[in-house]
Amino acid sequence: xxxxxxxxxxxxxxxxxxxxxxxxxxxxxxxxxxxxxxxxxxxxxxxxxxxxxxxxxxxxxxxxxxxxxxxxxxxxxxxxxxxxxxxxxxxxxxxxxxxxxxxxxxxxxxxxxxxxxxxxxxxxxxxxxxxxxxxxxxxxxxxxxxxxxxxxxxxxxxxxxxxxxxxxxxxx
Amino acid sequence: xxxxxxxxxxxxxxxxxxxxxxxxxxxxxxxxxxxxxxxxxxxxxxxxxxxxxxxxxxxxxxxxxxxxxxxxxxxxxxxxxxxxxxxxxxxxxxxxxxxxxxxxxxxxxxxxxxxxxxxxxxxxxxxxxxxxxxxxxxxxxxxxxxxxxxxxxxxxxxxxxxxxxxxxxxxxxxxxxxxxxxxxxxxxxxxxxxxxxxxxxxxxxxxxxxxxxxxxxxxxxxxxxxxxxxxxxxxxxxxxxxxxxxxxxxxxxxxxxxxxxxxxxxxxxxxxxxxxxxxxxxxxxxxxxxxxxxxxxxxxxxxxxxxxxxxxxxxxxxxxxxxxxxxxxxxxxxxxxxxxxxxxxxxxxxxxxxxxxxxxxxxxxxxxxxxxxxxxxxxxxxxxxxxxxxxxxxxxxxxxxxxxxxxxxxxxxxxxxxxxxxxxxxxxxxxxxxxxxxxxxxxxxxxxxxxxxxxxxxxxxxxxxxxxxxxxxxxxxxxxxxxxxxxxxxxxxxxxxxxxxxxxxxxxxxxxxxxxxxxxxxxxxxxxxxxxxxxxxxxxxxxxxxxxxxxxxxxxxxxxxxxxxxxxxxxxxxxxxxxx
Numbered sequence: 001x002x003x004x005x006x007x008x009x010x011x012x013x014x015x016x017x018x019x020x021x022x023x024x025x026x027x028x029x030x031x032x033x034x035x036x037x038x039x040x041x042x043x044x045x046x047x048x049x050x051x052x053x054x055x056x057x058x059x060x061x062x063x064x065x066x067x068x069x070x071x072x073x074x075x076x077x078x079x080x081x082x083x084x085x086x087x088x089x090x091x092x093x094x095x096x097x098x099x100x101x102x103x104x105x106x107x108x109x110x111x112x113x114x115x116x117x118x119x120x121x122x123x124x125x126x127x128x129x130x131x132x133x134x135x136x137x138x139x140x141x142x143x144x145x146x147x148x149x150x151x152x153x154x155x156x157x158x159x160x161x162x163x164x165x166x167x168x169x170x171x172x
Numbered sequence: 173x174x175x176x177x178x179x180x181x182x183x184x185x186x187x188x189x190x191x192x193x194x195x196x197x198x199x200x201x202x203x204x205x206x207x208x209x210x211x212x213x214x215x216x217x218x219x220x221x222x223x224x225x226x227x228x229x230x231x232x233x234x235x236x237x238x239x240x241x242x243x244x245x246x247x248x249x250x251x252x253x254x255x256x257x258x259x260x261x262x263x264x265x266x267x268x269x270x271x272x273x274x275x276x277x278x279x280x281x282x283x284x285x286x287x288x289x290x291x292x293x294x295x296x297x298x299x300x301x302x303x304x305x306x307x308x309x310x311x312x313x314x315x316x317x318x319x320x321x322x323x324x325x326x327x328x329x330x331x332x333x334x335x336x337x338x339x340x341x342x343x344x345x346x347x348x349x350x351x352x353x354x355x356x357x358x359x360x361x362x363x364x365x366x367x368x369x370x371x372x373x374x375x376x377x378x379x380x381x382x383x384x385x386x387x388x389x390x391x392x393x394x395x396x397x398x399x400x401x402x403x404x405x406x407x408x409x410x411x412x413x414x415x416x417x418x419x420x421x422x423x424x425x426x427x428x429x430x431x432x433x434x435x436x437x438x439x440x441x442x443x444x445x446x447x448x449x450x451x452x453x454x455x456x457x458x459x460x461x462x463x464x465x466x467x468x469x470x471x472x473x474x475x476x477x478x479x480x481x482x483x484x485x486x487x488x489x490x491x492x493x494x495x496x497x498x499x500x501x502x503x504x505x506x507x508x509x510x511x512x513x514x515x516x517x518x519x520x521x522x523x524x525x526x527x528x529x530x531x532x533x534x535x536x537x538x539x540x541x542x543x544x545x546x547x548x549x550x551x552x553x554x555x556x557x558x559x560x561x562x563x564x565x566x567x568x569x570x571x572x573x574x575x576x577x578x579x580x581x582x583x584x585x586x587x588x589x590x591x592x593x594x595x596x597x598x599x600x601x602x603x604x605x606x607x608x609x610x611x612x613x614x615x616x617x618x619x620x621x622x623x624x625x626x627x628x629x630x631x632x633x634x635x636x637x638x639x640x641x642x643x644x645x646x647x648x649x650x651x652x653x654x655x656x657x658x659x660x661x662x663x664x665x666x667x668x669x670x671x672x673x674x675x676x677x678x679x680x681x682x683x684x685x686x687x688x689x690x691x692x693x694x695x696x697x698x699x700x701x702x703x704x705x706x707x708x709x710x711x712x713x714x715x716x717x718x719x720x721x722x723x724x725x726x727x728x729x730x731x732x733x734x735x736x737x738x739x740x741x742x743x744x745x746x747x748x749x750x751x752x
Contacts (some may be wrong), residue, residue, distance in 0.1 A: 057684060
């Protein structure tokens, strides 16, 4: 009887922990080393941002929407995704089509923060997001064109990744 | 009642038979399997024959023992033993430093030849190979990610030995060196990026192939430098960072741009690096229509391989051109009737090309397709002489990218079908990468080598606004409505990117998650271009126009006209293939 209760308790705990990693609007989700805050947006999507974010919802000084941003290594973003998501997992995410991100980039081209927009029923978990954010910050670097740089303190760069392009490795 | 002795006899007979059967089984199982052994013997015999041939052709023992004592870190005489006189095809003599590990030979048949693929014997020196495009510059392919092995091929002409060196791209390796083991002569990762080099054991470079994401993008055949027509102009700006030289040759219909690289190999033995060895100079050619004619002129963009490289600041990574196209290839030819042939490089399946391959053989399979394209840059330019040939080529390359999306194509179609022309001028003094002046009808470009498709497409849209808005756009300069002109172009750019994202990001016109989400709403989750706005969407449009002015100081003096709706954007979308 004691043993059965213990198993039941463990199963219940696992379910709670698993559920706790799901991203739901207007929630605070803790992972191993990070806490994510989700906010419902007007049209049913939600933004997800690390609670320690210093740049989300801030407007860069001297913002210039004429700038374009290429990756220094064009395969770096693909590699960050394949590092976190297996092909099987990507197949599960394909119905969601895409992940919308904002990279907060310093004038040297280093990604210092990432925020995300998902639909409110996303299957992506907070743990995956934590890994992805780490992988992007470690591997993705942006080319800053000196002729376009007009003294911004940081850049809020929109990137959209289509899952099917990660799965077939055509994200370039 | 049965007699007792019968029962006892039966048991004895049964035990005897059982023992006999067991003995027979044991004897049979211990018997040699001649069938299996025959195969093993043959393999062993093949290896022994190959080994005997190899050791007589490349006598390893004497050289090996001598050079083992010479090669040690810090030995100043090393380079004289490695190679101190770099010249074409005078390569690194592997035979002095490494030998095959005959105990771990893989045997198979490929390209109608028996193959023995052998790793380097563990007692050999540790070697690493790097590849670069300058004699003492940074390696494009890092020796840390290299692995060499021996290939002994046995075909109708007898034995041939090669050193096969694979140097993987650092991004492909991604700090996992075990990935190198997945690439052998007869099997290759589908997304392999790197280089495979073949040379003879005594150091003669045979050929090499550069891969990107599993596709061959460049051949390195020694001494097969492409010859081209007479050079009429030496140009150092077209791919100035990575190009040794670029030159133009005039053909009847095509502008031919030749780009060349010199490839250097260095080999590191036990931590000491040899002098660079010139493997090859490879060239590739880009063809651009040079008729400068008006609408409907023949020719257009014939691309031999890629559209080439256009500027850039760092020498590595090099924008790698595709397989070399032989000079006489029909792919470069313009066809009558406004058509041209385009050479398309395809993947080669598993494994690497044979060392005996040439540029015209299987490793660079191509299919030739005939396509109809219109002379793009020429049909937009009022004055074909307002740009140099190099500038024209650079802007043409950007325009080619723009034409790949339906908005860019629709914008071009408008000007082309109305025979509406304007001028491109290069003006390094302008503050933006590109700008359009509705009064002079000129698109100014700060630097044709660095202008992006997004920037040029926006200016083409401004030209489209000027041509299609009643009274043109100049009437709004400095007045209410100039904000509308700019924001409409920015929104169209953002919509285009939202629907067709790539790895080029941008700062959205408006910062913040709500604007990004709104882009998703008006594009139906990124699946279709909006063909009109509802009244609430129009209200939101003007609200975001206000945010845009507030957030971007460069546009803060612009003034909103509340009656000027984004009609031009919708007209363009509705006239294009984007609305299908």
